[in-house]
Amino acid sequence: MFHKTVKLSSPRPELTDVPPLGLDAVALSEDYRRYFNHTLGRDEFCTSVHYMYEALAMVVRDRLLERWKKTNAAYHNNDVKRVYYLSLEFLMGRALSNAMLNLGLSDEAEKALEGLGLVMEELRDGEPDAGLGNGGLGRLAACFLDSCATLQLPVVGYGLRYEYGMFRQLVAGGKQVEEPDHWLVNGNPWELERPELQRLVQFGGRSEHYQDARGVDRVRWVDSEDVWAIPYDVPVPGYRNETVNTLRLWKSSATDEFNLREFNAGSYTEAVSEKNAAENITLVLYPNDASENGKELRLRQQYLLASASLQDVVGHWVRAHGEDFTGFADKNGFQLNDTHPSVAVAELMRLLMDEHLLGWDAAWAITTRTMAYTNHTLLPEALERWSVDLFRHLLPRPLEIIEEINRRHLLKVAARWPGNVEMRHKLSIIGDGDVRMAYLAVVGSHSVNGVAELHTNLLKHGLFGDFHAMWPERFNNKTNGVTQRRWLAMCNPALSDLINERIGSGWVTELSELAGLRAYRDDKAYLARWREVKQLNKQRLAKLVKQDCGIDFPLESLFDVQVKRIHEYKRQLLNILHVIHLYDRIKRGDTAAWTNRCVLIGGKAAPGYWMAKRIIKLVCAVAEVVNHDLDVGDKLKVAFLPNYRVSAMEIIAPGTDLSEQISTAGKEASGTGNMKFMMNGALTIGTLDGANIEIREEAGEENFFLFGLTESEVESLRPNYDPNAIIAADEDLARVVGLIENDQFCPDREGRFQAIVDSVRNPHDPWMTAADFRSYVNAQREAANAYQDPVAWSRMSLINTASSGKFSTDRTMHEYNADIWKLVPTAVGKA
Ligand code: 26Q
Numbered sequence: 001m002f003h004k005t006v007k008l009s010s011p012r013p014e015l016t017d018v019p020p021l022g023l024d025a026v027a028l029s030e031d032y033r034r035y036f037n038h039t040l041g042r043d044e045f046c047t048s049v050h051y052m053y054e055a056l057a058m059v060v061r062d063r064l065l066e067r068w069k070k071t072n073a074a075y076h077n078n079d080v081k082r083v084y085y086l087s088l089e090f091l092m093g094r095a096l097s098n099a100m101l102n103l104g105l106s107d108e109a110e111k112a113l114e115g116l117g118l119v120m121e122e123l124r125d126g127e128p129d130a131g132l133g134n135g136g137l138g139r140l141a142a143c144f145l146d147s148c149a150t151l152q153l154p155v156v157g158y159g160l161r162y163e164y165g166m167f168r169q170l171v172a173g174g175k176q177v178e179e180p181d182h183w184l185v186n187g188n189p190w191e192l193e194r195p196e197l198q199r200l201v202q203f204g205g206r207s208e209h210y211q212d213a214r215g216v217d218r219v220r221w222v223d224s225e226d227v228w229a230i231p232y233d234v235p236v237p238g239y240r241n242e243t244v245n246t247l248r249l250w251k252s253s254a255t256d257e258f259n260l261r262e263f264n265a266g267s268y269t270e271a272v273s274e275k276n277a278a279e280n281i282t283l284v285l286y287p288n289d290a291s292e293n294g295k296e297l298r299l300r301q302q303y304l305l306a307s308a309s310l311q312d313v314v315g316h317w318v319r320a321h322g323e324d325f326t327g328f329a330d331k332n333g334f335q336l337n338d339t340h341p342s343v344a345v346a347e348l349m350r351l352l353m354d355e356h357l358l359g360w361d362a363a364w365a366i367t368t369r370t371m372a373y374t375n376h377t378l379l380p381e382a383l384e385r386w387s388v389d390l391f392r393h394l395l396p397r398p399l400e401i402i403e404e405i406n407r408r409h410l411l412k413v414a415a416r417w418p419g420n421v422e423m424r425h426k427l428s429i430i431g432d433g434d435v436r437m438a439y440l441a442v443v444g445s446h447s448v449n450g451v452a453e454l455h456t457n458l459l460k461h462g463l464f465g466d467f468h469a470m471w472p473e474r475f476n477n478k479t480n481g482v483t484q485r486r487w488l489a490m491c492n493p494a495l496s497d498l499i500n501e502r503i504g505s506g507w508v509t510e511l512s513e514l515a516g517l518r519a520y521r522d523d524k525a526y527l528a529r530w531r532e533v534k535q536l537n538k539q540r541l542a543k544l545v546k547q548d549c550g551i552d553f554p555l556e557s558l559f560d561v562q563v564k565r566i567h568e569y570k571r572q573l574l575n576i577l578h579v580i581h582l583y584d585r586i587k588r589g590d591t592a593a594w595t596n597r598c599v600l601i602g603g604k605a606a607p608g609y610w611m612a613k614r615i616i617k618l619v620c621a622v623a624e625v626v627n628h629d630l631d632v633g634d635k636l637k638v639a640f641l642p643n644y645r646v647s648a649m650e651i652i653a654p655g656t657d658l659s660e661q662i663s664t665a666g667k668e669a670s671g672t673g674n675m676k677f678m679m680n681g682a683l684t685i686g687t688l689d690g691a692n693i694e695i696r697e698e699a700g701e702e703n704f705f706l707f708g709l710t711e712s713e714v715e716s717l718r719p720n721y722d723p724n725a726i727i728a729a730d731e732d733l734a735r736v737v738g739l740i741e742n743d744q745f746c747p748d749r750e751g752r753f754q755a756i757v758d759s760v761r762n763p764h765d766p767w768m769t770a771a772d773f774r775s776y777v778n779a780q781r782e783a784a785n786a787y788q789d790p791v792a793w794s795r796m797s798l799i800n801t802a803s804s805g806k807f808s809t810d811r812t813m814h815e816y817n818a819d820i821w822k823l824v825p826t827a828v829g830k831a
Contacts, residue, residue, distance in 0.1 A: 021063055023105045029112035031059045050186055052118060053096070053126030056109065057189040060099045064235040067828065068244040074828045075154045081330065082154040083821045086309060086344060087141040087337035088301065089285070090159045090247060091133030091166075092234070093486070093646030095190045097124055098146075101490050102237040128183045129647050130190075131165030132249075134289040134604075135565045136672050137376050139482075139646065140451075140809075141337055143672075146483040147809040149238035149245040150509060152825040153817060158309035160301060161191075161232050161249035164284040169604050171642040174620035178287075178607050191232040191249070198230045199308040199315075200255070203300065207397040212357075219354050221397040227278040228253040229308035239485055239509055242828040250308045252281035288606040289565050290382035299343075299386055299394055306344035310334075314351050323356055329369035333821050336373045336445070339384045339437035345371055345444030346398040346405070354397070360404075372447035372820050374478070375438065376669050378455065378463055379569065385434035402440060406430050409443050416470055427466055442467050442474070447820045449478045452670040452691040454711065478816055479694055480670040481809035484511050487676045491650035494533045495680065499801075502526070512805035517798055527794040534657070534681060534797070541655025544648070545600065549639040551627055557596035557634065558787045561677070562660035563644050563652055566605040566612040568767050569667040573756065575601060575660055576619055577773060578780055580736045580745075582636050583626050595784035596634050602641035602648070611759070616640065618753055621745040649673070653680045657793075658705075658783055661686035662776065664767045666711035668692075675807035681797040683786075685779055687772070691807070698803040703796045707779035708772040723761050723770035733773050737761075 021027065035055040036042050042051050075082065100106040110120045133139060141157065148155035167178040205224030212218045234247040254275035281300050286292055317328055336342050345367060352363035377383070391399045406429040417423040425431060429439045442448050442464060450456030456477035460468040468475050489496050489508050499507065503516035520526045535555060542553040553559070562575050579599050585591065601619050605612035623638035641648065659677035661668075661684055668690040678684060678695055686692040687708035696704040709717065727733050737757060739745070746752040760769050787793050805811075817823050 016069075020066060023063065023103065023108060025108045025111040025115065028059055028105065028109050029115055031062065032056060032112060032116065035059060049122055049126040053123045054187075054189060056113070056123055057096055057127070060096065060103065060105070060109075061189055061235070063103055063105070064099060064237055064244050067237070067242050068235050068246070070242065070828045071244045072246075074826055078824075078826050079331075080154045080826050081332065081821075081823050082156060083333040083335060083823060084309060084313060085141060085144060085155055085157045085335045085337065086305065086341035087138070087157065087159050088305060088340040089133030089138030089337070090130075090141045090145070090157055090249075091135070091138035091646060092130040092142045092247075093139075093650075094124070094127045094129055095234075096127050097490055098486055099235075099237055101485060102146075102150075102239045104240045128181075128186075129165075129645050131181055131183065131645060132159065132162050132285060134166060134285070134287060136670070137289075137338060140480055140672055143481065143483040143486070143809040144813060145236045145245065145247060146238075146485060147481075147813040149236045149243050150241065150483075150485070151810060151813055151817075152238060152241060152243045152827055153813065153821075153823045154826060155245060155821075155823070157236070157245075157247035158305065158312075159247065159249050160282045160285075160305055161251040162282055162285040163251075166285055166604065166645070167287055167607070169643045171616070171620060171640060174617055174624065176605055176613050176616050180284075191234050194231045194233055197312070198228045198253075199311045201227050201229050201252075201304050201307045201311075202397075203227065203303070203394055205396065207400055216357075218357070219397065219400070221350075221354065225278075226255050227281060227304065228255055229304055231308075231312070248309075248312070250282065250304060252278055252304055254278035287604070288608070289567070290377070290379060290606070291384045292606075292608075293385060294387060294390065296390060296394060299390065302340055303343050303347070303395055303398070306341050306347045309341075310344060310347050310351055314348075314356070318356070325352065325356065325358060325362070325366060329366050332370055333823075334371050335816070335820070336371065336441055338374065338376045339441050342373065342384075342437045342441040342444070343395070343398060345440055346395075346401040349401045349405070350397055353401075364405075364408075367444055368446050371441075371445040372449075373441040373445040374449050374451065375441075375455075375459055375463075376451055378458055378669065379667065384437040386437065388430060388433055388435060391435055399435070402429060402435060405440070405443060412470070423466065438463075439467075446474060447476060448474050449476045449820075450669065451478060451480045452694060453477055453479060454666070454688075454693055455669045455690060458666060458711070476819055478812055478819075479691060479806070480672050480675070481807045481812040482672050482675045482679070483809050484508065484679060486650070487653065488679050492537065492654040492680055494536055495654065495801075498529055498533050507805075509810065511808035511810060514802050514805050517802035521795050521798055521802070524791065527791055527798065530681070530798055531790060531794045534655075534794070537654035537680075538657075539655075540651055541600075544651050545598075545639050545641065548642055551623070551637060551639045553598040553600075553637055553639070554596060554634045557598045557637070558657050558784065559598050559600065559655060560658040560660065561600045561652060561656040561682075562662070563600070563602040563641065563649065564671075564673050566603045566609075566615055568611060568615075568759075569663055571662050571664060571767055571769060571772075572601055572603070572615050572619065573760070573767075574662055574769050574772060574776055575599070576615070576622055577733075577736050577760075577769070578777060579622055579626070579636070579638055580739055581732055581777060583622070583629075583632065584732070584735050584739065586632055586635050587629075591635065593785070593788070594635055595787050596636070597784065598637040598639070600639050600641055600652070602644035602652075604644060611755070614753070614756060618740075618745065618756055621753070625745050649676065653677055653682070656680065656682040657787065657797075658682060659684045659686075661689070661692050662708070662772075663687060663689045664769075664772075665689045665709055665714050667767070675804065678800050678807065679804040681801045683783065683793075683796055683800060685776075685783055694806065698806055699800050700803070703799050703803075705779040705783045707775040709768070714768060714771075717768070717771060721763050721765070721768060721771065723763060723765060723768075726770045726773070727761065730774055732777065733770065 170177040202224035229250040236245040352358040507513040653676045659682040661674045670690040685705040
């Protein structure tokens with residue numbers, strides 16, 4: 001790939017000096033027709049939603065591009081410090097509605113379309129989700145970008161342009177089936193390819209020590225197989241502020257040298273197919289939300305991201321400052337989204353030393369001053385480790401640097417704990433034949449943060465306890481959030497309007513203003529309208545459930561929802577045990593003062609996670625029995641929603657009454673779905689885990705259905721945990737377990753769910769599901785009773801929305817900036 005350039009003696013404004021594009025319906029309509037007719041070449045017989053969506057997307061994209069260039073100019077002219085958010089995942093979802101909202105042209109666009117006889121909602125649905133993430137961590141990155149653009153912070157996202165995003169989940173015969181998500185097949189109007197900025201990334205080969213012309217010891221990486229990384233830029237608009245930040249995604253591509261060697265050896269076909277190996281690197285997102293250890297391709301992805309991004313930043317620096325790196329750490333920061341990109345610590349050292357000839361100490365000072373690490377999990381099975389052998393084979397030079405980082409680190413450990421060999425083993429970055437990526441990230445960063453108060457405390461006193469003793473100042477908490485632009489203003493227009501009527505729309509950029517709603521908590525007329533809006537949103541949700549599950553959700557019931565990745569620690573199983581208990585009560589006729597309930601469960605299981613898939617089967621099997629039992633009627637409905645994704649949550653959160661946040665205490669780092677539900681007026685039933693604790697603090701304990709053991713109770717019970725005694729002593733639980741064991745939900749497949757029962761009965765059940773059953777059922781009964789009083793319920797609902805101000809990523813980003821990044825907000829001059 002080779003780009004010819006022309007010499008320009010000076011900039012040529014006559015090329016770029018064009019009047020700004022109109023944001024009114026007339027201008028939008030005119031541009032729309034031009035794109036539809038001239039660019040896309042469609043005619044009046046075209047009925048494809050895709051082309052209609054695409055024409056509108058191009059209209060909006062033009063408006064973004066204008067602002068994008070101005071933003072880059074403003075950052076450049078002010079020589080601002082920038083932060084680079086390095087993440088293997090950005091779960092962006094759809095871009096169109098969000099861009100229209102942030103540019104402030106939603107109403108005019110709707111008008112323009114109306115004039116053309118088109119319906120906005122239909123066009124919207126023509127856009128595929130950009131599903132470049134698994135779940136919470138990836139969506140958090142997307143919310144962060146939205147908030148940074150809105151706060152006018154110079155933050156660039158760096159990620160990978162996966163050809164296949166998160167798989168599409170089908171449910172067939174009550175089982176998850178995965179289908180590839182080829183989201184780019186119809187092109188992507190939201191990306192701008194920048195082939196002129198490609199970077200070369202090395203793999204394999206060996207490191208060679210030599211002396212340079214001045215006799216200084218140097219190292220170079222030789223005999224490697226190189227791969228191009230080509231950047232694709234995606235615009236990230238701020239909310240009505242003229243700022244458009246950048247998400248830069250790398251695509252891998254073969255180099256010509258890559259196949260030339262074999263080509264010359266006479267094997268043309270082999271040479272061309274070798275290209276695959278290089279181009280495969282960014283082909284597919286790994287669909288596990290706990291690390292899949294040891295996969296070489298995954299390590300290639302991680303290194304490609306780290307190396308290409310750092311070369312981009314360092315290259316930019318050298319173009320402006322030459323080889324003088326003294327000011328580099330004052331102008332650049334890197335935030336590591338979990339350990340996934342943490343090889344960046346070694347890569348920055350390599351670039352500074354091998355390519356730019358800095359000494360170790362200077363390079364290390366720059367590295368530790370610029371790197372910051374966010375941890376998202378405490379689960380030991382999710383901690384990333386890479387075998388030293390694989391690392392050496394794929395990344396010989398970075399490994400050598402990690403070994404030297406570790407050698408120097410262990411000298412400090414020895415100085416802190418003299419004579420303590422055990423401590424050196426414990427804190428070593430390399431141990432048991434593995435590189436421990438979390439330790440590399442902690443040692444190489446000046447900041448380490450957790451994502452909720454409880455989680456950070458558990459990091460400080462558990463997982464990273466000894467590191468905390470060495471460097472207490474490094475550790476800090478940054479409670480997660482979500483962007484209220486997408487998760488309230490965009491997805492819940494009816495509630496937004498109702499809110500604006502009373503407190504104005506300042507909350508869109510200052511979420512704490514929602515507190516003003518509290519003043520209306522006893523306004524009966526307002527609460528009645530609050531309920532009407534909820535009913536309307538439940539209607540939309542019921543329509544989705546009908547479409548995708550074929551099940552009718554009666555609108556007068558309590559909508560009880562758990563949507564998130566399927567994982568044992570999240571305890572979808574506890575939810576379904578409760579459903580079975582309700583079914584059992586109905587069958588026994590124990591239905592006095594009954595509250596009708598619709599239970600919705602959705603989420604993807606990692607394709608290789610057998611138990612998670614079995615849980616999906618159980619949900620589907622229970623749904624099948626309950627929904628077809630004539631004794632049940634409207635009292636209880638159960639549905640498993642296939643293919644949970646960002647655009648589905650935009651319909652689900654507004655229509656939910658009760659949000660299930662029921663993980664075993666100490667296991668969910670934060671949760672962010674919990675915040676989206678709260679913002680949209682759902683009440684939470686939850687344990688004291690992750691951000692639930694802070695949600696309850698904000699909402700007040702009387703507006704939250706609490707149950708379950710605390711984290712410390714969980715840990716003290718663990719050694720003596722006796723689930724079989726608990727089951728024997730609890731008649732309801734014994735009946736529920738009995739129903740599953742007796743194949744009530746799989747009459748034709750004996751023992752199908754035995755493994756699930758065994759996991760509940762196992763004294764070593766890490767998630768201690770049986771321990772929390774009784775208090776969960778009691779809390780559910782409280783919720784059901786509370787729902788019988790519509791006024792009291794809507795009052796609690798309003799208080800939840802009013803109390804959700806803390807959970808904006810605007811607040812989260814403000815804290816990252818104040819404590820870690822120290823960026824100067826930079827407005828875009830209106831030219
Ligand atoms: C690692 C190596 C190889 C393959 C896959 C992975 C991998 C990928 C994704 C490991 C973990 C993830 C995702 C983790 C995640 O989403 N964690 C969630 O992060 C949220 C944002 O902070 C929290 O709210 C959730 O509590 C946490 O579970």
